[in-house]
Amino acid sequence: DAGVTxxxxxxxxxxxxxxxxxxxPKSGHDTVSWYQQALGQGPQxxxxxxxxxxxxxxxxxxxxxxxxxPNYSSELNVNALLxxxxxxxxCASSLGPSVGFDEQFFGPGTRLTVL
Amino acid sequence: GENVEQHPSTLSVxxxxxxxxxxxxxxxxxxxxxxxxQELGKRPQLIIDIRSNVGEKKDQRIAVTLxxxxxxxxxxITETQPEDSAVxxxxxSNHGNQFYFGTGTSLTVIP
Numbered sequence: 001d002a003g004v005t006x007x008x009x010x011x012x013x014x015x016x017x018x019x020x021x022x023x024x025p026k027s028g029h030d031t032v033s034w035y036q037q038a039l040g041q042g043p044q045x046x047x048x049x050x051x052x053x054x055x056x057x058x059x060x061x062x063x064x065x066x067x068x069x070p071n072y073s074s075e076l077n078v079n080a081l082l083x084x085x086x087x088x089x090x091c092a093s094s095l096g097p098s099v100g101f102d103e104q105f106f107g108p109g110t111r112l113t114v115l
Numbered sequence: 116g117e118n119v120e121q122h123p124s125t126l127s128v129x130x131x132x133x134x135x136x137x138x139x140x141x142x143x144x145x146x147x148x149x150x151x152x153q154e155l156g157k158r159p160q161l162i163i164d165i166r167s168n169v170g171e172k173k174d175q176r177i178a179v180t181l182x183x184x185x186x187x188x189x190x191x192i193t194e195t196q197p198e199d200s201a202v203x204x205x206x207x208s209n210h211g212n213q214f215y216f217g218t219g220t221s222l223t224v225i226p
Binding site: 055 | 149159161215
């Protein structure tokens with residue numbers, strides 16, 4: 001049973017650039033949530049996708065956008081990168097309405113460094 | 116929105132002792148409270164969760180209690196072992212909508 005996978009593992013970008021991170025959910029899961037985890041902090045909710053639509057959004061600027069594909073995989077895009085965007089980006093998958101969207105399982109994360 | 120506070124930020128215990136981590140939340144609509152363990156450089160792993168219709172849940176050495184009236188929930192680890200050393204995060208959610216995480220507790224179990 002494949003768990004949540006993310007790519008790439010690490011990424012280094014410079015300020016002003018754009019980045020795309022990818023996530024494949026756990027087998028059978030249809031909902032994907034994205035989180036930003038700064039060093040020494042808890043994960044901060046960015047947004048959640050279900051049925052290819054953004055269902056919920058946290059307090060992040062429009063520079064952060066996403067997409068969900070018909071196979072439930074998802075992308076996180078960040079434009080105009082800032083130094084403060086350096087963090088571990090975590091993807092979590094869960095089942096949708098059948099179990100109330102809870103019980104999230106996390107991927108290994110993508111470590112983004114902005115120079 | 117929801118605000119989750121977690122205490123203590125660091126906790127050291129002797130092997131075999133118990134460890135307790137406490138969290139409070141502000142939104143009475145929150146109904147799902149998971150706990151995650153995150154080892155250095157690894158993903159958060161769900162270790163136990165509780166829903167608002169239950170007051171206590173146990174899984175071997177781990178237990179979680181929930182007090183809806185006071186809006187707080189706690190993680191209890193008994194007979195701690197060195198491999199329990201990690202950062203533990205609590206979280207609160209309303210039907211799987213936005214998950215709000217605490218700031219984490221770094222647990223060290225001293226052999």
